[in-house]
Amino acid sequence: MSVGELSMKNSTTGSGDAAAKNGILILHATAGAGHTRAAQAIGAALKARGEAFQLVDILDCTPALFRRMYVKSYIDLVQKAPELWGYLYDRMDVVRPATSKRVKARLAFNQLNSQPFKKLLKESAPRAIVCTHFLPLELLSDLKGRGKIDVPVHAVVTDVSPHALWVYPNIDCYHVATASAARELVRKGYPAEKIRVTGIPVDPVFAERTAGPAARAKLGLPEKPTVLLSSGGFGVGPMVEALESFRASSAEISLVVVAGKNAELEKKCREVAKTLRVPVTVHGFVTNMHELMDAADLIVTKPGGLTTTEVLAKGKPMALVSPIPGQEQRNCEYLLEAGAAVRLYDVGDAAFYLTGWLADAERMKRMTAAAKAIARPRAANDIAGALLGGV
Template identity: 65%
Template sequence: MASILLLHATAGAGHTRAAQAVAAALLANDQTDVQVTDILACTSSLFRKMYVKSYIDLVQHAPRLWGYLYEKHDKMRAADSKTARTRLLFDKANSRRFKDLLTETNPKVILCTHFLPLELLSDRKQRGKLTTPVHAVITDVSPHAFWVYPHIDHYHVANAASARELECKGIPPERISVTGIPVDPIFAQQTSAPQMRAQLGLPERPTVLLLSGGFGVGPLLDMLNSFEGEDCGLSLVVVAGRNAELEAACHERAQTLKTPVTVHGFVNNIHELMDAADLVVTKPGGLTTNEILAKGKPMALVAPIPGQEQRNCEHLLEEGAAVRLYDVADARWFFTQLFSNAEKLASMQHHARRVARPQAAMHIADHLLQQLVDG
């Protein structure tokens, strides 16, 4: 049994990290029984493989199609459309073990960081099969219609604009809290860049952290290729994620460059690497960008996926916390120009700290704990 059940889906690493962040905040309270579960573990192996692979294949190989589908389905109410009803039947048929999970855990509160369990839970609440309060954490700045279901008790969103968008899609304002997107509490802790560079054995020079995300996607190699030639005075740290082929290619390329490059695969100390950096280069995923904001670091954004990442990108640019690198083959020039403008970097850092919500996970955890008290 679990007092609080946190449901995520491993279709994109951010949904998992959001659930883990709230769990870390909850576990600071020794009296709380928390269980974190991947909703896809309750589905058939074929469905699970298809669900993850289809998303990754679309965003990698057909991003414009993904963007079209994202925009098209955002214009219709997720719970009301014929497409949504068909999807619900399909998802229910492939997640029969989900009912067993709810029976076994018998949670007093449920929180979801992905829309798939929201769809299934809203359906059960509508049919009178579930009375447990269900909360949702929307992991991007823009609440897509896929997240909007009438029987979800409460939504936690990134900012006031996110809340307004959710209201316009039919959720009453009293069921919405502007908490920020939850990141692990460790990102609220900060160590100076020179101190962390010394701790990690990195050169003491302006440092750029190049991220590819947990799945190891993004134009890392193209950016490294732009550093061919003389040492430009920067230090590069590359994180290739779980993409072993990309990691190997980056290692090989780094050995040919005069600018110092440190290459990693998947890491567990990304918070330390962010501390060591003066600029973080990333695709604008919801979790990653909010972790960077929590660290108060300026961002250069690359290759946003049409849809949720494009909206995240536009938000960060509007807030002044990021710049956009359009031509990754010219990354060297772009970064050296940026580092020659100390005023611009300082302004980006200021705005990153201004919009950051490093305590979001704690605020959400407090809300869930109060829900337990209120019964």
């Protein structure tokens, strides 16, 4: 991470003015919506307890050019060259010793540009720090190792597999999704006694479940078997192709599409929806995803860590599309092995597969049970408790 001019315009606080000092400092990064949603979920859990916290986008502690390039390069890479991203992901998944030239060079560069980040730490004087993105962990580990800070630092891994970029020696506690993730951390050299299998934190609203008919009635949707096609916050995924597969379909189902912040995707989905006999409701970015999930019988999504965790909390079966090589592929494999999802390989024939799965009542029942069995809807509350308990 490179740190430059400090800008706090996107930070938020909880529990009043006191939150900016001596509370819990929650660090996230707007490189993928999931990291931010995980941070917000922890904030919501702390707020419910009446605890002070400060939510800060670590990219606001970087130069504007770095911030733009970091987010843009990631999105461009996973959309336009996913195989290259997967290659880089695997190559970088090695915990290197602190004595390696690469680690020394990266740390020296970060230290040289870390004054705004150090200023943030000094001004907020947090009682504990929790990171839902790996960017700040190296600096925090170094500062703790040199005795420059003496507060508990927690890391919350937002996918089922903890990549080596998350692993640093002086982090006090890692919160991971599964027992397998904990084992992977141990194999990468982290002490088992400092790992908690909490699950990935999601907003408490996803832990509340409303029956499908009631949810559909509230949202004004047809009372039919319903498929939700979600493209995530950034609007990524082959949703137009999935919709186009319904051109010849007259299936007695209803489709709901969420295009996220991708205005072009939303426009294309609306155009295709007008040509279909199947009823389709198209949304852009939404703030009631929990209600849309309640209304759905099957959810089509890319296997991002946060989205799939929210779906599990709702106890809904998934059809997974276009996993990015690397973290999403590992998420996908975990969900398939658990029996909570199916893989939609041929998106161009989505209508055939989706209607078939919906009609298979026994399969849907098994997937629903599997989703509920591996869900950890109280993860945010458990992490909040660990932060306040000084773990």
